[in-house]
Amino acid sequence: MTQMTMIAAIQNAHDVAMERDEDVVVFGEDVGYFGGVFRCTAGLQQKYGSARCFDAPISELGIVGAGIGMAAYGLKPVVEVQFADYMYPAYDQIVSEAARLRYRSAGDFTCPIVIRMPTGGGIWGAQTHSQSPEALFTHVAGLKTVIPSNPQDAKGLLLAAIADPDPVIFLEPKRLYNGPFDGHHDRPIQPWKKHPMGDVDPDYYEVPLGKAAVARKGQDLSIISYGTMVHVAIAAAAETGIDAEVIDLRTLIPLDTETVMASVQKTGRCLVLHEATLTSGFGAELAAQIQQDCFYHLEAPVLRVAGWDTPYPHAQEWAYFPGPDRVGRNMKKLMEA
């Protein structure tokens, strides 16, 4: 095992994939010579040449659209959209094209593309560098949506996404790139090297898509979450003394309902947690499914904690971000309900 940050693990996943499969090509804004603004593709152009890893013009539509064409040819493009907030020009290509090639051609054409994008806030990025648009993808038939919460999963999930025969949206919580952030922005940054999930196998391995992890075992209530919020949930459990079971979904679609429902049926209380805005967020889908499958096990209504329904602000970032205090308050509320 090797200690890696999430950046190093993602870089390593690209490297391993390109090494074993010549059809894997990597491109996006600044990903070539420079290796990406977050360094997730560092060294790939130098190692595999500029025909397999290159800089793209600043056109997310172009990056995704060209990637779809390459995937239809038979390559395995792994493209980077520099921030998830910049994805919108590519949305038509993602929704109307990548997601539907297989369906509308009855399997004649397919689209095994991976579209990576840094997501989420916590970096003073304000409204154009902080958004969490996962629900805009989970709502679309034909897409798989993945969000890792640590280096070990990030590598295995990215390799599974590259191996997958369908388009995969791969959202990387940028606040986790260099350490497991628990929402306490005023405390020193913790590095991944002190975290067990920072130990990464340097060889090829997959973490299967559609399989959640139990990030913390507990009996009192279940917190269903993903990405940065997994760490916030664990911190809130420690700080409130409430023995929460924290489920890290890892993949939103396909959703591991078995793990989710087993946990909620065991604890009888459920808090759904994400950083994205509340209304019509992925939490709404989770809450609907949980009440349907666990209604007779529930001791209290399913509670959602999420980002407020406002654009992501700059100065008020920590009032917006659903940190451990807000999560803890709601855990207590859920226990009292």
Add this chain to the structure above:
Amino acid sequence: MTETPPLSLKVPQPQCRPGDLPDFSGFEVPAAGSVRRPSVDEKPEVIRDLAFTIIRVLDDEGEAQGEWAGSLTDDEIAQGLRDMVTLRIYDSRMMTAQRQGKTSFYMQHLGEEAISCAFQRALQKGDMNFPTYRQAGLLIASDYPLETMMCQIYSNEADPLHGRQLPVMYSSKEYGFFTISGNLATQYIQAVGWSMASAIKGDTKIAASWIGDGSTSENDFHAALVFASTYSAPVVMNVVNNQWAISTFQGIARGGAHTFAARGHGFGIPALRVDGNDYLAVHAAAKWAAERARRNLGPTLIEHVTYRAGGHSTSDDPSAYRPKTESEAWPLGDPIERLKQHLIRKGIWSEERHKQAQAEITDMVIDCQKRAEAIGTLNSGHVPSPRDMFEDVYAEMPPHLVQQRHEVGY
């Protein structure tokens, strides 16, 4: 059928990377004054050559040359120099403030000061700029209060944008400065629409759109050109070619075209290519294009050729992707130095007077900074209340936001 060898992918590469000697030998610099100035109602097809040269006024000695010279009085030129010096000093103070943790982020203009400062002086009150994040000179040259700009940088309680926006994403309708989006290129087409509205209403206002070399790849740029062309919109469409889009050299966005200005030709839009480090040339080109727009002769595309001497932002280290000395080798020089030489040459300025002006402007900027910092900085706690986070999402706050605001305790 004839046999052809296997295909291969061509990926453009910049001339130099770190460790190489900067080389601009392939970059042609026409002599100052050598480019003709056509009348503003000239047909686009007969002035195509202006997209493949560089309009320059100031020569190496600081003398103004040719038909594009003479658009400004001595006082106006001296004011232009003061605007650029103000912007550079302001940038330098804000870069330091960011490093001191007083704000989260900053983007400077180093080497590009002439473009926004000179352009603004060719517009009139009521015209609207749709700027990118590197045109603060538009505000400075329209006498927007520096202290208010700083309050935005600090996201403090006097920030007119209530701490909601990333530093440098200013907004002022009164000063003809459209709210900046952090997403690239999105506003290029909006400027066209704004100018079309002015035409629909029989108004006299014009608009100016702004974009960087890299972002011309975005769809919004091409949509803007087709709309501007179709409706002959009264808009000046600026492309600031500063050679680098973060780590990506301009050849990636330009592709097989010789210049960015030439992008206008496919749409029948007249295009000028101008020395962006020459205050007088930028002003003259802006004036020419603004007059075309105001006389209802339609849009003009201007490529401002310049060099981003600093990093893309405070989050960027350009030494990782280009030679450290490349900015010194840039053949178009420094805009402040060049205009200063011109004024000295004219006998209305001196090195001594320049130093004095720099000192006065520095004092003025420091004064503004002290007042802004007395109100608050991002790290001082004197930032807008979380209550404000819920305002302006809609004209009227819907019940679900009222409820969420209550949850935050307001």
